Every structure is written in structure tokens, then in C-alpha cells.
Amino acid sequence: MTRSSHQLWRFHGGLKLESNKAISTQSPIVKARLPKRLVIPVQQHIGEAGALLVKKGDKVLKGQVITQSNEYVSAPVHASSSGTVIDIDEYPAPHPSGLNTLCVVIETDGEDKWVELQPTNYVKTKSPAELRQLIRKAGIVGLGGAAFPTAVKVNPGPQAHIETLIINGAECEPYISCDDMLMREYATELISGCGIIQYMVSATHCLIAVEDNKPEAVKAIQTVISEQALHTIEVVSIPTIYPTGGEKQLIKVLTQKEVPSDGFPSDIGLLVQNVGTAVAVHKAVVLGEPLISRIVTVTGEGVKQPQNMEVLIGTSMSELIEQSGGYHDDACKLIMGGPMMGFTLQTDHLPIIKGCNCLLVENKPEETPATMPCIRCGACASVCPAQLLPQQLFWMASSKNFEQVQDYHLFDCIECGCCAQVCPSQIPLVQYYRFAKTEIWSQERDRIKSDHARVRHDFKQARIELEKKERAEKLRKKKELLEKKKIAEAAAKNDTPETEVDPKKVAIEAAMKRVQDKKAAKQTNNTSSDE
Amino acid sequence: MSILIAIIVLATISVFFGLLLGYTSVKFHVEGDPVVDKIDALLPQTQCGQCTYPGCRPYAEAIAAGEANINQCPPGGETTMLALSELLGIEPVPLDDEHADAPEKTVVYIDEQTCIGCTLCIQACPVDAILGAAKQMHSIIESECTGCNLCIPPCPVDCIHIIPVKIEPETWRWSLPESTVTSPKA
Ligand code: SF4
Ligand code: SF4
Ligand code: SF4
Ligand code: SF4
Numbered sequence: 001m002t003r004s005s006h007q008l009w010r011f012h013g014g015l016k017l018e019s020n021k022a023i024s025t026q027s028p029i030v031k032a033r034l035p036k037r038l039v040i041p042v043q044q045h046i047g048e049a050g051a052l053l054v055k056k057g058d059k060v061l062k063g064q065v066i067t068q069s070n071e072y073v074s075a076p077v078h079a080s081s082s083g084t085v086i087d088i089d090e091y092p093a094p095h096p097s098g099l100n101t102l103c104v105v106i107e108t109d110g111e112d113k114w115v116e117l118q119p120t121n122y123v124k125t126k127s128p129a130e131l132r133q134l135i136r137k138a139g140i141v142g143l144g145g146a147a148f149p150t151a152v153k154v155n156p157g158p159q160a161h162i163e164t165l166i167i168n169g170a171e172c173e174p175y176i177s178c179d180d181m182l183m184r185e186y187a188t189e190l191i192s193g194c195g196i197i198q199y200m201v202s203a204t205h206c207l208i209a210v211e212d213n214k215p216e217a218v219k220a221i222q223t224v225i226s227e228q229a230l231h232t233i234e235v236v237s238i239p240t241i242y243p244t245g246g247e248k249q250l251i252k253v254l255t256q257k258e259v260p261s262d263g264f265p266s267d268i269g270l271l272v273q274n275v276g277t278a279v280a281v282h283k284a285v286v287l288g289e290p291l292i293s294r295i296v297t298v299t300g301e302g303v304k305q306p307q308n309m310e311v312l313i314g315t316s317m318s319e320l321i322e323q324s325g326g327y328h329d330d331a332c333k334l335i336m337g338g339p340m341m342g343f344t345l346q347t348d349h350l351p352i353i354k355g356c357n358c359l360l361v362e363n364k365p366e367e368t369p370a371t372m373p374c375i376r377c378g379a380c381a382s383v384c385p386a387q388l389l390p391q392q393l394f395w396m397a398s399s400k401n402f403e404q405v406q407d408y409h410l411f412d413c414i415e416c417g418c419c420a421q422v423c424p425s426q427i428p429l430v431q432y433y434r435f436a437k438t439e440i441w442s443q444e445r446d447r448i449k450s451d452h453a454r455v456r457h458d459f460k461q462a463r464i465e466l467e468k469k470e471r472a473e474k475l476r477k478k479k480e481l482l483e484k485k486k487i488a489e490a491a492a493k494n495d496t497p498e499t500e501v502d503p504k505k506v507a508i509e510a511a512m513k514r515v516q517d518k519k520a521a522k523q524t525n526n527t528s529s530d531e
Numbered sequence: 532m533s534i535l536i537a538i539i540v541l542a543t544i545s546v547f548f549g550l551l552l553g554y555t556s557v558k559f560h561v562e563g564d565p566v567v568d569k570i571d572a573l574l575p576q577t578q579c580g581q582c583t584y585p586g587c588r589p590y591a592e593a594i595a596a597g598e599a600n601i602n603q604c605p606p607g608g609e610t611t612m613l614a615l616s617e618l619l620g621i622e623p624v625p626l627d628d629e630h631a632d633a634p635e636k637t638v639v640y641i642d643e644q645t646c647i648g649c650t651l652c653i654q655a656c657p658v659d660a661i662l663g664a665a666k667q668m669h670s671i672i673e674s675e676c677t678g679c680n681l682c683i684p685p686c687p688v689d690c691i692h693i694i695p696v697k698i699e700p701e702t703w704r705w706s707l708p709e710s711t712v713t714s715p716k717a
Contacts (some may be wrong), residue, residue, distance in 0.1 A: 043701070097703035371708075398707065431708045438704040443610075445702065450576035453677045456658035457578050457586065 006207070006236045011252040013383040014241040015418050017340075019213055021177045024299040024306040029181050031310045032323060038080050038106045038314030039091050039351040040066070045141040046148045047073035054104060058085045061115040063290050065137070066104050075149040076139045080292040080312035083108040094317070094336055094350040096343040103351070106314070117288035128200040131285060138284030139291045139354075143276030144168060144179075144245070145337060147355035150277055154200055156266035163269035165203040166254060167194055167278055169210040169217065170238065170245035173338030176358040178295040179275050181308040183210065183217035186279050187224045193278030194233055196285050201271055206233040207254055208275070211240040242340065243416040247272045249385050261412055276357075296352055298324040302331030302361030311352050317359055318348040333362040340417040369426035380419035380429065386412045390419035394429050397436035402443065405436050413437075490517055566595045573614045577606040578657035579679035586657065594619075602626045605634065606678070636696040638676040639683065643668045645690035652682035652691060 043049035050067030054060060060079040067077045086107045093101035120126060120134070136151035156162060167190075171179040183190060190208075198206045210218050221235040238244060238253050248259045250272065257268050265272055273281075276294065283289040292313055299306040304325030311320060317334075321327060335342040337358055348359075380390035388409055396405035413433050420429040491514055570591035577587070582603040584590040593599035594615070601615040602624040609626060616623040641652070641661075648666040653659075660676040663669030683691045 093700050095700040095703075096705070097698075097700050099698065099700045099703055101700055428708050431705065434705040435707050442702065442704050446575070449677075450574070453576035453578065453658050453675075454571070454587070456660070456675060457576065460657060460659050 006234065006254075008236075008238060009253055009256040010239075011241075011244070011249040011385055012387045013385045013418060014243065014249070015383055015421060016240070017174050017242045019240070020174045020299075021180065021213065024175070024177045024297050024308060025180060027307050029185055029295055029308045029310055030323075032312070032315055032320060034081060034108055034110065034112055035312070035315045035319055036108060037086075037316070038083075038108060038312060039103045039316065040077060040080065040106065040314035041091075041093060041351060041353055042067050042077060042102045042104065044077060044147060044313075044353045044355065045075045046146065047071060047075070047152075049102070050074055050076055052088065052104070054079075054085050054088075056085055056088055059083075060085060060106060061113055063115045063117065063292060065139075065290070073149055073152050075141050075151070076137065076290075077104075077313075078139055078290040078292050079104075079106055080314050081106065081108045082111050082113040092347065092350055094345065094353055094356060098346050119288045120285050123196055123285060124199060126285075128202075131196065131200050134285050134288075135281055137290070138280070140277060140280045140284055141291070141354050142274055143280060143294060143354065143357070144274035145341075145355055145357055147353075150273070150281065153273070154197060154271065156201065156264070156271060160266040161269055162201040162203045162266060162271050163205070164255070164271075165194065165198050165201060165206040166250060166265075166270060166272045167206060167208040167275055168245055168247070168250055168272055169208055169214075169221075169275040170250055171214070172211060172240070172242045172245035173340050173358075174242075175299050175360050176297050176338045177299070178297045178308050178357050180214045180217050181297075182279060182295050183214070183275055184220045187217075187220040189279045189282045190221065190275055191224045191228065191230070191233060192286060193280070193282035195230075196281050197271075197273055197278060198232065203271065204232065208233065208235040209238050209250055209254060210235060211244065212237045213240045242418070243385055243414065246385060246414050246416065248414075261409060291354060294352070294354060294356070296320065296356060297358040298361075299358065300331075300335075300361035300363070302328050302333070302363040303359075304328055313354060314351045316348070317345075317350050317352060320352070320359060321348055321361070327361060328363060330363040331361045332365055335360040335362065340421070341415055371427055372425035374423075374425055374427060377424060379422045379424065383418040383422050385416060385418060386414055388413055390429055393436075394427060394432050397432040400436075400439070402436060402440050406440065410436055410440075487514060487517055564592075564595060567591045569618060570594050570615065573607075573611060573618060574604060575606045575611060575677075577677040577679045579606060579677070579681060581605045600624055608634065637678040637680075637693045638671065638673050638696055639678070639680065639691050639693055640671055640673070641669050642690040642692065643670060645688050647688055649687060651685040651687065655682045655685045657681060 042052065048069050048071035050069035052066065053068055054066045060066065061082045062079060064079045065076050066079055069076065083106045085104055087105040089103065089105070090100035091103040093099060095101070123131070132151050132155055135154065136149070140150040141147040142150060142153065169179055169183050171177070194206050194208065208221055210221070218235055218237050225233055225235065236254065243249055244253055247265065251257055251259055251265055251270055255270065257270070259265050260267060280291050284291070293310055294313065295308055296311045297308050298320050303321060304327070307324055309320055309323070334345045334348055336345055336356055337343065337360070339360060342358065342360060374391055374394065376391060378391070381388070384390055386409070392408055393405055393410055393413065396408065397410070410433060415430050415433060417430050420427065423429060491510060494510065494513055567588070571588050574587040574591060580586065582590040582599070584593055584599070590599060590604065594601060601619065601621065602612045604611050612626060613623055646668045648663060648668060650663065650665055652669060653661045653663060657679060658675055658677055660672050661669055661682060662672060680693065
């Protein structure tokens with residue numbers, strides 16, 4: 001129960017970074033204004049996009065489901081407010097590619113009218129499977145940034161036994177404070193959500209891990225735990241070291257256990273969920289509300305009034321910036337996510353999606369550091385929290401040695417950016433890893449496609465072969481029939497002159513003749529086919 | 532005594548299975564050159580014939596027989612050539628400049644207003660990616676099209692057009708940073 005009782009460990013590498021969180025935690029969470037227009041991307045999660053359930057002109061209510069999929073790894077999307085669907089088309093996605101993605105555009109009617117919700121008063125009257133279904137229907141995805149469908153994650157399979165549920169409130173990346181503010185203001189809901197997930201996976205303990213630079217959050221959670229006299233949920237204050245919020249790093253810190261390279265935490269009896277996700281689970285189960293909003297940190301030196309906002313999914317980023325006092329004159333770069341793992345956006349006319357935790361506006365002019373050759377100093381390897389060899393990965397990735405780079409566990413890289421941060425040669429290392437990863441995925445897709453094409457091609461060849469054979473067979477039959485007819489005719493001709501003879505003799509003669517004819521015919525046939 | 536029995540039993544079993552294995556490997560020997568299979572597995576299966584062979588497998592056979600060079604497949608580009616060079620343990624052969632980079636992936640679509648339903652394209656398509664019947668309008672199943680463009684020349688009304696494969700955020704790739712630094716020799 002007491003915080004100090006928990007023993008902690010240290011993960012390999014990592015960095016102490018300046019947190020810069022205080023600039024956005026001065027005021028409570030602000031509710032963003034209801035926008036006139038919501039642009040809701042159909043695909044906001046890892047996995048399959050769902051099929052559309054609405055069409056242009058439809059009236060929708062707040063919380064109404066607008067996509068649905070039968071795929072296991074998927075999450076539906078809901079209308080974030082009531083209004084009319086005015087367009088379904090491609091709009092720019094908040095994605096490093098800047099490409100377009102299919103979106104449902106809703107013109108809000110200002111009433112913000114909910115669909116009928118089905119709250120659950122007594123959670124434990126429902127089975128874990130029923131609760132998973134509620135979570136699936138609510139469209140909940142991991143809100144820490146990965147956006148993996150939660151209903152899938154809380155179902156580690158019948159053979160897995162979850163001992164401990166870890167709730168990730170580390171929020172280790174500089175500037176971001178949405179989880180901090182959420183823990184401060186929604187501690188009761190958070191504890192409720194933790195209890196639900198704990199019940200679902202029958203975990204004996206629940207640890208809520210919070211970095212020690214967020215004492216207010218720890219205090220708020222501790223108060224709720226004490227009030228409710230809970231004995232299986234514990235809040236643990238952990239040292240502030242980036243990236244302690246990484247799933248594997250957090251597990252190491254709390255339990256000393258290492259997740260196997262291509263394994264899952266459930267393999268060692270653990271499940272990790274983000275604090276925001278736990279609150280979303282509470283809302284989905286207890287209140288019956290789908291995931292239609294989230295808390296976003298709008299921060300950075302380039303924005304006038306850094307703050308945390310509760311935002312409807314589909315709200316334009318430009319409106320959030322505007323409601324946060326607008327840009328400073330020297331604002332020069334908009335980043336989605338934090339300074340370490342986020343990516344630059346080309347425009348702010350992009351919708352907020354479920355996985356967007358932070359908008360960071362920088363004001364330092366982008367200095368393109370002169371990249372120097374790698375001097376093999378090894379600094380990168382000493383800070384890599386995944387215990388990789390970043391300089392090797394970099395060489396293999398830059399020489400497109402995609403097989404070897406995987407042998408060096410490229411896919412264990414969490415793209416934390418520690419290596420690039422300390423590299424004295426200013427090599428943009430993470431960019432090389434991202435390049436190699438997407439390249440390998442693309443080759444994998446190509447391979448699947450070409451295997452498929454080979455099968456289709458072989459099938460077509462076989463079909464043509466079969467058709468050829470069938471045609472030949474038909475031709476042969478036709479020929480045979482023709483011959484028979486000929487012989488019959490010939491026989492008929494021969495028969496006519498010899499009348500009034502013993503019919504038996506005639507029959508024998510005819511038969512002999514037929515045999516001769518046949519022989520002759522065969523010969524001619526043979527010679528003709530020899531030609 | 533029991534040890535002896537165990538040894539005899541085990542020996543008989545192993546002899547039996549040894550014979551069985553030997554027999555099956557002769558009896559059920561699958562025709563097909565494993566080298567050709569391995570080469571074919573690396574080819575893009577576009578089945579376009581640009582390698583001057585009537586498809587990927589014939590090209591694979593020609594490579595295996597030492598009749599063709601490993602740089603003749605434009606859709607595969609440099610990646611395929613390097614993979615082949617690695618597989619066969621032969622020196623990489625440079626591609627013609629125009630083929631050095633794997634070309635942009637394309638598929639075709641049929642302008643359905645113009646199509647007269649002659650079925651010629653169906654016959655040309657190596658992977659049955661075209662749907663249609665005589666005197667009916669035809670259409671391409673985009674997910675099956677390999678972009679070989681073999682259906683284009685037979686079309687009497689020129690209603691088949693090439694379009695690039697659409698890149699979605701999910702299939703988009705990060706590019707290699709421009710400032711590629713040279714690595715010191717290992
Ligand atoms: S930190 Fe940079 S210079 Fe040093 S070994 Fe790593 S990549 Fe090379
Ligand atoms: S970005 Fe990847 S390689 Fe670099 S330190 Fe982080 S985990 Fe290691
Ligand atoms: S050129 Fe075309 S047919 Fe030849 S191997 Fe390459 S993809 Fe296959
Ligand atoms: S060849 Fe051209 S006209 Fe004939 S069926 Fe195909 S698309 Fe239509």
C-alpha cells in the first residue's frame with residue numbers, strides 16, 4: 001500500500017531530459033469548444049479499417065457508431081457530436097506521410113445530443129467476455145500513442161495468466177502532460193477503470209506507475225485508493241528517466257523482468273495499459289460512453305497559452321491552437337506527439353485522432369545539424385534502452401542490408417531517439433530505422449503479393465493446359481464418329497450389288513470387307529497423320 | 532537381457548524407417564528443380580515477359596541453366612538482382628540505367644464506357660485479374676493485377692490505361708535520410 005514499499009530496478013541506458021511539463025500544467029483541463037465541423041478519419045488504429053455505416057446526408061447523434069468491422073484487430077469509430085454527415089471523402093491525415101485518408105465529415109448541430117447509452121451499474125454481474133465486447137464496441141484503442149485496439153490487448157488468451165496489471169502513468173516524454181492532468185483530475189475514474197481491467201484479466205495486483213516528477217498525480221491517486229481502502233491497487237512513484245514509459249522499460253523498472261525479444265508482456269504474466277485507456281474503459285463500461293474525446297496537451301514555446309484540453313475526436317488542430325491563444329510570431333514547427341518520438345506536421349488543418357496526445361509548437365528555427373561520419377564512439381549503444389547496437393543498425397539500414405538489420409533486432413527498437421540525441425556526429429539515426437522498418441514491411445507485402453500472383457499464374461497455366469486437352473479430346477471423338485459413318489456408307493455401297501445370295505455368306509463377306517476397309521482407312525489415316 | 536531386446540527393437544525400427552524413408556523419397560520424388568524454385572521465389576511474379584522469357588518461371592529456368600543473366604527483370608530492379616546474386620553466389624551485374632531503381636508500381640484500369648467486350652484482354656492476362664464475358668463490359672480486379680501491362684496491346688479500342696498503385700498512409704514508406712554519410716570500412 002505504501003509507495004516506498006515497492007522495490008524498483010533500473011533499465012539499461014536512457015537519458016535524463018529536461019521535462020518542460022510545467023508550462024502546460026498551470027491551469028486545469030479546458031474543454032475545447034464544440035467545433036462547427038468534425039473530420040473523423042475512418043482508420044485511427046492499428047489493424048483493419050471498418051466499413052462505413054453512414055452516408056452523406058445522414059443525421060447522426062453523439063456517440064453513434066459510424067464504422068464497423070468484423071476483423072478481430074479493429075476498433076469502430078463513432079460520431080463525436082450530433083449533426084449531419086456532409087461529406088465522406090479523402091482528407092489529409094495526421095500522419096508523417098501527409099497523405100490523405102478516408103474521413104467522415106460531420107456538420108455539428110450544436111445540440112451535442114447523445115445516442116441512448118447503456119450504463120452498467122454492477123460491473124461484476126458481467127463476464128469478462130461481455131466486458132471485452134463493451135470495450136470493443138466503444139472503439140477504445142491504446143491512448144498512449146500506439147492506438148492498438150484495447151479489446152484485443154485485454155484478451156491475452158486462455159493459456160496466459162496475468163498476475164499483475166500495470167497502469168502506465170509514467171509519461172516520460174518532455175512537454176507532454178495530458179496523462180499527468182488526467183490522473184490529477186480523473187483519479188476516481190482511473191481507479192474504477194483499473195478495477196474493471198483487473199477484474200477482466202483476473203490480475204491479483206494492479207500497479208499504477210507514475211514518474212516522480214508528478215507528485216500531484218501520485219497524491220490524487222493515493223487519496224482515492226485510501227478513501228476506498230483498496231488493497232490490490234497500488235500507486236508507485238518511479239524515477240524520472242526517459243524512456244521509462246516504454247512498455248518493456250516500465251516492466252523492467254517495476255518487476256526486474258525482461259520481456260522476450262519477440263514475446264508479449266502476457267508471456268511473463270503482465271499486462272500494461274495506459275492511464276488514459278483505463279479512464280476510457282471506465283467510461284465505456286460504467287457510463288456506456290464510446291471513445292469520442294481525449295485529452296490533448298497543446299504546448300511548446302511557440303504557442304501563447306500552453307494547456308491541456310479535452311477534445312472531441314475530429315476537431316481541427318488549428319482550432320485548438322487558436323483556443324490556446326494562437327501561435328507566437330516565432331513559432332516555426334508543429335509536432336504531433338513529443339519532441340523525442342513525435343513527427344512534424346506540414347499543416348494544422350488536421351483532425352485530432354484517438355492516438356494524438358500532444359501538439360507541440362517549437363520556436364527554435366530548425367537548425368539542420370551537419371551530419372558527420374560515425375566515429376564509433378559507442379555513445380548510442382550505452383543509452384539504448386532496448387540494448388541494441390544503434391551504430392550497427394545504422395550501417396545496415398543505410399546500406400539496405402535488411403536481413404542483417406533484423407538479425408540485430410531492428411524491430412525491438414522503440415524509436416525513442418536516445419541514440420540520436422547523444423550522437424556526437426548528429427546522425428539522424430531514428431530516421432534510418434524508420435526507413436528500414438517501412439522498407440521491410442513493404443518487401444513483406446510485395447512478397448505476399450507475388451506469392452499470390454504465382455499461384456494465380458500457375459492456375460491459369462493449368463487451366464489453359466486443361467482446355468487444350470479437352471479440345472484435343474473433342475476433336476478426336478469427332479474424327480472417330482466421322483470415320484464410322486464413312487465405313488458404314490462404304491459397307492452399304494458394297495452390299496447393294498450382291499442380292500439373292502445366302503444372307504449368312506453375305507454377312508460374313510460384309511464383315512470381312514469391313515475389316516479390310518478399316519485396315520485401309522487406318523493406313524490412309526496413318527499416312528495422313530504422318531504428313 | 533531387456534537391454535538387448537531394447538537394442539534389437541530400436542535397431543529394427545530404425546532400419547525399417549530408414550528403408551521406408553529411402554523408398555518414399557524415390558517413389559514420391561517430386562519433379563521440379565529446387566534451384567529453379569528458389570530463383571522463382573525471388574522474382575516479382577509480374578509475369579510481364581520483359582526479361583524476354585514468357586514469364587517468371589521460364590526466366591528462372593533460364594537462369595538456372597546458365598542461359599540468362601540475373602539483371603534482366605525490370606520490375607524487380609536492383610533489389611531482385613542483388614537477391615539473385617546472393618542466392619547464386621555470383622557477382623552482381625549492373626542493370627541498364629533506366630532499370631536501376633525498381634519502377635513505380637502500377638496497375639491498369641479499363642475505361643468501361645469504351646470497352647466492347649471482345650475478351651482479348653482476359654486471354655492476355657497472366658493472372659486472371661480481368662472479369663468479363665463476351666460482349667459485356669470488362670473490369671480489372673485491382674488487388675490481383677500485377678501491372679504487367681500485357682492486356683494493353685491486344686485491346687482493339689485502347690481502353691486500358693496504366694495508373695500508379697495508390698499509396699495509403701499504411702503503405703507509405705519513410706525515405707532514407709538525404710545526408711547519407713559514408714560509413715567507415717568495417
Ligand atoms: S553515437 Fe553516433 S558516432 Fe557514436 S557510435 Fe553511435 S552512431 Fe556512431
Ligand atoms: S531509437 Fe532505437 S536504437 Fe536508438 S536508442 Fe532508442 S531503441 Fe535504441
Ligand atoms: S521481367 Fe517480368 S516476367 Fe520476367 S522475371 Fe521479371 S516480372 Fe517475371
Ligand atoms: S481488350 Fe479492350 S475492348 Fe476487349 S474486352 Fe478487354 S478492355 Fe474490353
